[in-house]
């Protein structure tokens with residue numbers, strides 16, 4: 001049994017005086033390329049990672065959901081299903097579950113009461129989608145316990161709706177889709193307009209290395225929302241639904257009509273969409289040199305045009321680039337303003353990346369970084 005499963009079984013037994021009947025999991029994610037493109041109806045190329053949120057569960061006879069969380073010292077909270085579910089002030093972590101339950105009920109599903117114990121090892125606040133993994137695993141647990149056949153895509157949409165309308169974070173659809181539908185050893189090319197997906201093989205000798213800057217992601221929500229509305233304003237200037245619908249030529253033609261910052265931010269989204277589509281072709285061929293160029297362009301575009309990197313993140317990218325040179329790629333990943341960097345590099349360079357970070361990052365920033373070497377993993381699943 002995995003550590004998480006053991007931990008959960010113990011917590012469940014202590015809390016509910018019974019054995020759990022079911023286990024469910026959903027992973028966090030890392031985005032290889034395609035940043036701030038999802039809410040512009042564009043393209044992203046994330047993979048699910050082998051860090052996950054897990055739920056141990058059994059059905060109840062009444063319509064209550066009682067839930068306890070290992071990551072919050074076994075804190076326990078409960079809500080009743082067949083009336084409006086209030087947000088919790090004391091157990092904020094439970095608002096993701098409350099939001100998912102509310103959304104399922106709003107969609108007309110009949111959800112049954114349940115005892116749930118939750119534990120996760122996705123680093124929180126690092127931009128690796130611990131929240132999306134909690135939303136998706138909650139959706140899977142509540143729907144499967146209630147005998148509801150909801151597709152994984154609809155569970156992803158349910159998670160996003162809970163986050164947008166219950167928790168109040170205006171995220172796109174990338175995180176929930178890959179947490180629901182990721183595949184072992186593959187990244188997922190997602191068209192965020194049609195929600196079509198395509199599996200993109202990650203070459204066997206390439207390691208997915210995540211470096212957590214441990215820079216607290218300040219202002220992330222407000223800056224995220226500002227970027228989002230700036231993109232929407234440029235789209236409405238062009239009278240199109242989303243930036244997905246305009247080309248670089250369209251943008252250049254109207255450059256003098258646009259505010260300088262708005263122009264650069266739109267340029268990031270348009271060029272990032274093109275890079276993401278190219279990367280989805282290049283990655284399976286194993287051409288890490290070309291992947292490296294695309295990732296470097298992506299990072300520069302996030303830093304100079306979209307303005308979402310911070311000095312600590314730029315430092316990690318420089319340190320890692322110094323090790324891998326043309327043999328792989330490195331860029332900031334996720335929403336920005338701190339969080340993580342992702343590198344795709346030959347497996348034989350992983351130790352050198354680790355030592356370079358150990359030797360240089362603290363001296364340059366006064367912070368220490370955490371490194372996770374990940375495998376692209378399956379999306380949400382029922383565990384035996």
Ligand code: GLA
Nearest residue numbers: 035036171172173174334335
């Ligand atoms: C966050 C959001 C995603 C996406 C990324 C940026 O992770 O939750 O929907 O917008 O930022 O690519």
